[in-house]
Amino acid sequence: MNSRLFAWELRHLRSDLTAWLLGGLLVVMTLFAVANGAHHLRLQHEAVADSLALADKRIADAKALAQKLDAEKREESPSRDPRFAQGFAHFHLQSYATKPPLGLSVLTKGQSDLYPNANLVALSSRDFSVRGEGVDNPQRLLLGHFDAAFVVVYLLPLLLIALSYNVLSGERERGTLPLLLLQHQSPAPLVARRCLVAGLFSFGLLALLLVAGLYATGSLASAEVGRLVAWLGVAFAYGAFWLALAVFVTSRGGSSATNAVVLASAWLLVTIVAPAVINVIAKRVYPAPSRMDFIVAQRAATDEISHRRSALLAAYFEDHPELAPEAAKRNAPDPQVVAQMSYQETERRLAPIRARFAEQLARQQALIEQLRFVSPALLAQTAFNDLTGTGLASYETYRTQIGAHHDALRAYFQPKILAKEKFAKYDEVPRFAFVDEPTHAVLARAAWPLGALLAISALIVVRSIRSLRRSSPALA
Numbered sequence: 001m002n003s004r005l006f007a008w009e010l011r012h013l014r015s016d017l018t019a020w021l022l023g024g025l026l027v028v029m030t031l032f033a034v035a036n037g038a039h040h041l042r043l044q045h046e047a048v049a050d051s052l053a054l055a056d057k058r059i060a061d062a063k064a065l066a067q068k069l070d071a072e073k074r075e076e077s078p079s080r081d082p083r084f085a086q087g088f089a090h091f092h093l094q095s096y097a098t099k100p101p102l103g104l105s106v107l108t109k110g111q112s113d114l115y116p117n118a119n120l121v122a123l124s125s126r127d128f129s130v131r132g133e134g135v136d137n138p139q140r141l142l143l144g145h146f147d148a149a150f151v152v153v154y155l156l157p158l159l160l161i162a163l164s165y166n167v168l169s170g171e172r173e174r175g176t177l178p179l180l181l182l183q184h185q186s187p188a189p190l191v192a193r194r195c196l197v198a199g200l201f202s203f204g205l206l207a208l209l210l211v212a213g214l215y216a217t218g219s220l221a222s223a224e225v226g227r228l229v230a231w232l233g234v235a236f237a238y239g240a241f242w243l244a245l246a247v248f249v250t251s252r253g254g255s256s257a258t259n260a261v262v263l264a265s266a267w268l269l270v271t272i273v274a275p276a277v278i279n280v281i282a283k284r285v286y287p288a289p290s291r292m293d294f295i296v297a298q299r300a301a302t303d304e305i306s307h308r309r310s311a312l313l314a315a316y317f318e319d320h321p322e323l324a325p326e327a328a329k330r331n332a333p334d335p336q337v338v339a340q341m342s343y344q345e346t347e348r349r350l351a352p353i354r355a356r357f358a359e360q361l362a363r364q365q366a367l368i369e370q371l372r373f374v375s376p377a378l379l380a381q382t383a384f385n386d387l388t389g390t391g392l393a394s395y396e397t398y399r400t401q402i403g404a405h406h407d408a409l410r411a412y413f414q415p416k417i418l419a420k421e422k423f424a425k426y427d428e429v430p431r432f433a434f435v436d437e438p439t440h441a442v443l444a445r446a447a448w449p450l451g452a453l454l455a456i457s458a459l460i461v462v463r464s465i466r467s468l469r470r471s472s473p474a475l476a
Contacts, residue, residue: 010197013163013197013198013201018162018163019163019201022159022162022163023201023205025159026151026155026156026159026202026205026206026209027205027209029151029155030148030151030206030209030210030213031209031213032146033146033147033148033150033151034106034107034148034209034210034213034214034216034217035213035217036145036146036147037105037106037107037108037109037145037147037148037217038106038213038217038219040105040109040112040113040145040147041101041103041105041106041217041219044101044105044112044117045100045101047116047117047118048098048099048100048101048117048118050118051096051098051118051120052096052098054094054096055094055095055096058092058093058094059092059093059426059427059429061092062082062088062092062093062426063082063426065082065092066082066083066424069081069082069083070083078420079091082423083422083423083424084420084421084422084423085413085416085417085420085421085422085423086417086420087423088423088426089123089409089413089416089417090123093429094120095120095121095122095405095409095429095430095431095432096118096119096120096121096432097118097119097121097398097401097402097405097432097434098117098118098119098432098434099117099118099394099395099398099434100117100434101117101389101390102222102223102224102227102388102389102390102436103214103219103220103221103222103223104214104219104223104224104227104228104231104387104388104389105388105389105390106147106148106213106214106217106219107147107148107149107210107214107231107384107388108147108148108149108231108384108385108387108388108390109145109147109149109390110149110384110385110388110390110391111385111390111391111392111395112390113145115395115398119402121402121405121406121409121432123409123410123413123414148210148213149380149381149384149385151206152206152235152238152239152380152384153238153271153377153380153381153384154271154377156202156206156235156238156239156242157238157239157242157267157270157271158267159202160198160199160202160239160242160243160246161242161246161260161263161264161267163198163201163202164194164195164198164243164246164247164250165246165249165250165256165259165260165263166250166256166259166260167190167191167194167195167198167246167250168187168190168191168250168251169250169253169254169255169256169258169259170256187468188465188468188469191247191250191251191464191468192247195243195246195247198243199239199240199243202239203235203236203239206235207232207235210232214228224439226439226443227387227388227439227442227443230383230387230443230446230450231383231384231387231388233450234380234383234384234387234446234449234450234453235380237380237450237453237454237457238376238377238379238380238453240453240454240457241376241453241456241457241460242267243457244456244457244458244460244461244464245263245266245460246259246263247460247461247464248460248461248463248464248467249262249263249266250464251464251465251467251468252467270375270376270377271375271377274374274375274377274378275375275377275378275381278368278371278372278374278375278378279368281367281371282364282365282367282368282371283364285363285364285367286360286363286364286367287360300349365392369382372449373452376453376456379449379452379453380449380453382449383446383449383450386442386445386446387442387443387446389436389437389442393437393445394436394437397435397436397437398434401432401434401435402432405430405432408430409429409430412429412430
C-alpha cells in the first residue's frame, strides 16, 4: 500500500470531528468499564477473604472453648460441645468453598454476578447445605453489569460502523470518487485503506486503554499473558467482522443513509436479536424440569421419611449393623442416626430429578454452543467469559469441586459423629482448594470462536472485493 496515501488517510481521520468525538466516547466508556470491573473484582476478593477469615475464626473460637471447658472441667451439650465431632461439625464448623477470581476478570464479569465466589458448605443434605455468600443486588442483576466485554461487543461495532459506513458512498455523493479512482482501477484499495485506518485507530486505542486500565488497577501483574493476548485477539477478530461487513455493504453501491440503516439493523440483529432467539430455542428444545417439581419432591421425601421412620431405620441398621446394638438400648432412635439416615434417603430420592435437571441444562448449553456461530456477538462473549474464568465451564468446574468437598466433609465426620468420638484434630478437617482449568484447555476452547470470527470476516472481504471490482464503473 502506498505510504503517502496511507499517511493522507491518517491526516484525513485526524481532521474528522466525528472520529474525535467517537474516540473520546470510547475512552470514557472503556475507562469507566475497567473501573467498574475493578470494583466488582475487589468485592469478590473481599468476599473470599472474609469467608476464609470467618472459617479460621470459628475454628480458633472452638479451640478456645474446648480449652476453657477442659480447664473448668465443665460438661456441655454434645450438640454444641467442640470436643465432640457432633458438636464441632454441626455447631462450630463453617467450611467455605471459595473460587478466587482471576485478575483478567476485570475485563469480563461474565457469570460472576450470578454465581457467588464463596459458598458455605454444611453437613446436611447437599441441596440445603450449599449457600452462596456475597450475592449481588437484584436490581443490578436485572440491569446487568457494564464491563470491557460490553464495550467491545456492543459499542465497538457502532464506532466502526460510524467510521466506515460511508467510505465510498461519501466520496461518490461529494463527487470526488472519479478523481480518486484515477489512481486505481477499482475502489477496493481505497476502501481497504480507509477501513484499515479506522480499524487501527479503534483497536489501537482500545488495546492501549485496556492495558493501561489493567495496570492502573493492579490486575496486569496477575493476568496471564496468554489469556490476555487471546482476549485482545478475540476483540480484534470481532471488530474485523464489523469492518468486513461495512465493506460488504459499501460494495453494494447504496447511499450513505442506506448503508447506515443496513449496518445499524445488522448490529441490532447480531447483538440483540440473535442471542435472545438462540436462548429461547435452547429452552424450548430442551426445557429444564420445573423447579417446583424439585421442591415438591423434597417435601415428599421429608414427609415419607417421617411416616416410615421405623422401616427406614431398620434398613439403615442392616447397612450399619455396628450401630444397631447401641440404638436398641435406647427408647428412642439416636437423633444423629435419624439425621444421617434422612440425609442419605433425601439425596437418594432427589438424585434422579437432579440428574434430569443437570442433563437438560447440559443439552441446552450444547445446543447454544452449536448455534452461537450464528451470532458473532455470542461467539465473542462466550470467548471473553472463558478466557477470564467467568464462564459457565469455569463455574461448572467450581460446582463439581464443591460437591466433592461436601462428600469429603461427610465422609470425614459421619463415622466420628455416629461413634460419638471425642474430637480435637481441628486442623485436619478437609479444606476446599479450588483448582482452575488448565490455561491450554481454555485457550483451545477460545480458539474456535476466534477462528470462526476470522474465517467469517475473510469470506465477507473476499466477496466484497469481487463485488467492488465488478461494479467500479457504476460506483463512479
